[in-house]
Amino acid sequence: MDAPASSPPEDAGASAASSTTALDTSVADGIVIVDKPAGVTSHTVVARVRRLAGTRKVGHAGTLDPMATGVLVVGLNRATRLLGHLQLADKSYDATILLGATSSTDDAEGEITVAATPEALASVTASAIEAAVEAYRGPISQIPSKVSAIKVDGKRAYERVRAGEEVELKARNVTISRYDVLDIRTVAGGIEVDISVDCSSGTYIRALARDLGADLNVGGHLTALRRTRVGAFDMSSAHTLEDLGESFTMLPIAEVAADTFPRFDADAEQAAAIRTGRPLPGLKLTAGVQTAMFDPDGTFLALYEPHGPLAKPTAVFVS
Incomplete structure (x- = not known):
């Protein structure tokens, strides 16, 4: 998910240049900004960082879905306790929405449930898309995706959906401080819309895709998602897992605290x-x-x- 919550230590500072430390990372305390790759879970990233750092005390803030890429804030050792105190509520995303088809999961990993007719798609203009987006700028009430990690009677919503249950989630208040349409292009079977969003914690980008498609009467779902910022941490201080494998780079806890x-x-x-x-x-x-x-x-x-x-x-x- 485009996820709002922090994970416990077993499974967030500044965008200043990160510091390569020669300390034993098994006892060092710090923050690692990982550029999460597509196709793996946030938990898998934490497990990889554990091995690279040689410590089990690793935690992350703000889960990303397997299909999503980008900024994942990871804490080592005592810095895992700092994650909950950092200002990580505001996030930024780049995403692609496909208008013309509704997905069972509101993203490309689900099954297409309804496809728009060519006539319906032909009626969707750039100005109509811009007008629909305008309604989602500022404070809004958003119903999360049914396959979110929100608990319903003690069980994750996505687990209930996978079990064939009907899930009804309550709307929640979120804020979209920036919602820019970067590009609109016609593709086979639909219209792709590239967007860039700044939003509060708890916002579901998949839900933005779903709702934009519904407002335009053609359906929509998310096909790409990249988180570019969490709080003050952005891509300028992020490292791929491959880079970390060659040279483990972290922001020492003292540096993060002083900057935050x-x-x-x-x-x-x-x-x-x-x-x-x-x-x-x-x-x-x-x-x-x-x-x-x-x-x-x-x-x-x-x-x-x-x-x-x-x-x-x-x-x-x-x-």
Whole structure:
């Protein structure tokens, strides 16, 4: 799926140039931005990173469907705990929609259930496509794809669909901050529309394809999907699995924390308290946001937030 949720460690910073580390990755803490290939699951990518890094403590944020490619944010060791604190709600995608056919899964991996007539397709103009897209810009209410990973009575929606069950999912509010039509072209059996989208977490690009086809009365489904950005992480810092196999490249946890959060450099006495998660009085931290706490040597220790006269930890990353 074009997936909104973080996975647990067993199976997200900045787009700055990544740092090749000579550290033993089995004990190093950091973030790896993987350019996920098509045809494999996000879980498979995590398993490959585990082998390359020599550690089992690997987790990812924001699952991608097997057919999808692009940015997958992967954490190593203690950085797996940082994933849930990073601002990864906003995402960007490049995709191709095929108008003219409805798919059982809203994408190319499903069976075609309804195909439009040539007469119906001939009535779909570029201006009609642009007008239909306009309705999906900004805050919208979207019904997720039936083959999403959303749980229905404790069971994933896609599992129920595969078992032959009828699934009805509730609409959810999402925001499409950018929805650009890049190209429109006629192909055998339909019309291909290349799009580029910036959206909030929880948005299903497959559902955008489905709904665009429905609005134009010809049906539609997704045929290609590439995630180009998750939060501040984009393709400029992404590495293929092949590249990582030749030279394992990661963003150290301290670098990610310094680039993502306001920074506080503690003195030795404060650092000792932070290491054990003790509240600190008298610190002027920014209200409403987490602050990355560093010791005098530049080691990232913890995330703290102000609570009245005290600064208290939200997560401690050292023992």
